[in-house]
Amino acid sequence: MRQSLQLKIGQQLTMTPQLQQAIRLLQLSSLDLQAEIQEALDSNPLLEVETDNEALPSEAEASPETSATDTSQQETSDVINNDQLPDDLPVDSSWDDTYTSSTPGSSSSGSGQSFDGDGESYQGETSESLQDHLLWQMRLSHFSDEDEAIAEIIIESIDDTGYLRTDTDDIVAALNNPEIGVEEVNMVLNRLQQFDPVGVAARSVSECLIIQLRQLFADHQLKPAAIELIEQHLDLLGNRDYRTIMRKMKVTEPQLKEILQLVQQLQPHPGDAIAQKPVEYVIPDVSVRKKQGRWMVELNPDSVPRLKVNEEYAALSKSTKNAADNQYIKSHTQEARWFIKSLESRNETLLKVANFVVQRQQGFFEHGEEAMKPMVLNDVAEAVDMHESTISRVTTQKFLHCPRGVFELKYFFSSHVNTEAGGECSSTAIRALIKKLVAAENPAKPLSDSKIAELIAEQGIKVARRTIAKYRESLNIASSSQRKSLI
Incomplete structure (x- = not known):
């Protein structure tokens, strides 16, 4: 067999450790990300928390125009967004405190979950079994x-x-x-x-x-x-x-x-x-508020601390004469810069996706669930020029705080149902209509699934009875026979 040299031109994406880290940071929740940041701070002396009052590049207006200059050939390249890798980075390389009585005659609210002003969910907890x-x-x-x-x-x-x-x-x-x-x-x-x-x-x-x-x-x-x-x-x-x-x-x-x-x-x-569930905290990643008649999206500065490279330690690489120390400082400086770059990329991607979601679902923020529009991952992916799996990572375990409460970004995605006028209605909006009809029904004569389908059809939305039953069960609403009550 004759040996020869051949020249081929091709493209391939190398999953470097840095790129893998960026993808992993993108899919972490706020609590997991804070733990990851703390681990990085503990292991890297060149990385520290910024203590000034500078705000994150966090505010954006919810508008139809979306800047999307990041590459879209491969899903993993979405993580890098609009930034290229820095040139100096290697390519690889007491009794009342513990127990609250809740007798049948008391007005205790039980162990229901609620949210405080900062978007953290809390509930009563006791350390005693x-x-x-x-x-x-x-x-x-x-x-x-x-x-x-x-x-x-x-x-x-x-x-x-x-x-x-x-x-x-x-x-x-x-x-x-x-x-x-x-x-x-x-x-x-x-x-x-x-x-x-x-x-x-x-x-x-x-x-x-x-x-x-x-x-x-x-x-x-x-x-x-x-x-x-x-x-x-x-x-x-x-x-x-x-x-x-x-x-x-x-x-x-x-x-x-x-x-x-x-x-x-x-x-x-x-x-x-007595037996309470453990406390579960929800820290919103983005906040939505109305400013001068327009809905604005901004990152929650409390969800992710701002990091920087310790310049005093980094400058020691120029003065030290020990080669091992010099290499140690340079490698950790590069790691710190890449970690900061990955966080910035995560924030920009999250803000871009949240901005489109808010712009698409402005009816929800103005009027509630009944005004929700149908939206799937592909809609966002095409608008921001990213892969669907990237959008899935960005919206999983990421929470949005608005005047109506705290919601996971996944909440704003729903399938559509055709209307008689030729339009589309969100399944979330139909669920909201079902809840509204059931809440207003006569307890002595609750509405059947067929009757609910008829009432919704009067609003121009054709939904089959079995679809109503499926949505009702997903809302944990009992059947009409089980909802019947004399009280």
Whole structure:
């Protein structure tokens, strides 16, 4: 075989470590990015946080014109955006603090999530588990050693919702004491069921609710009727078969309403008052506000600190005579500059995408969900001249703060449904219409999926009944039979 030399011209994109870092930074959330920045600050002495009051290049007007001079041949080149690599960079190379009582009769808001003015979501949290709370009460109740051993096993068998998931026979077997029988276990169990939260250690929903009725509403005149309803007709109540309940209990509709009002004050999951979910923080990446009649988009300066190269340390490379020290300073200086460049590229890309999203969805910021327009990743990709996968990275786990709340950028993307006029309607807008119709319906005669489809069709939007059912289920809205209520 004859050997020869051939000259070929071609293009290829080399995934250098620096480019891989830029792509990775682009897809990180704010919290993950802050952790990444802190790790870089700890490992690189040439990198430091800028302490001046200069603002990020963060504000842009939401306008149809979008500057897009970055290359678009390959998806990964979108990360670099409008900037070229610097020439000097190598190509590769107390009690109230821990527990908040939430009895059925209180007005506690539960563990619902809310947002503060800075866009951070917070919710109540306690460091004490339900088991710790019960053990603390047990030690104050003067149990005998034998009863304390029984109580500890029972408490260990209680799940986070407050229910006892182990049979008394299994508890007796676990004690491995022939002198302890089922009667002793039931006696200790009855004592534990008087502990806080009320209804804990119940073995069924009906037992849990009856315990609460007897303790919290002992003198209530409707207590016997409520106990009868729970003991004998709980299945009918779950199916909302009120007519059969009234017939069997021999009560009128107004009387049943009063009984149901009493039952609805009970807590079917008593353990939820103690076992809280961990706090989840949401730091918005961009903020949207109206300024002089136009919606403006700006980066949140609190989400990412401004970094700079420590020039004093960098200047030491000129004065040091040690080759190893000189190489160390130069390499870390280049790493710091590349890291800063990657952050700037991330911010510019995020701002460009958020600017287009706000411009496209101005109706949402003005009028709410019902004015949302259909939009997919390809729409943004074509407008800003980037790859769809880049847009996906930019919008995943990135949050936007506006007067209407905090939303993930993914929230503004939705498919479309054709209208009778030949236009398009966003699926998010249809979901908003469904919520609005259900909120305004008569609880005694809730709207069926077919009726909701008819009402939406009157607004010029043709949606099939099965589509309404799919959207309703995605909103966690029960069917019409399950939404029926006398109250």
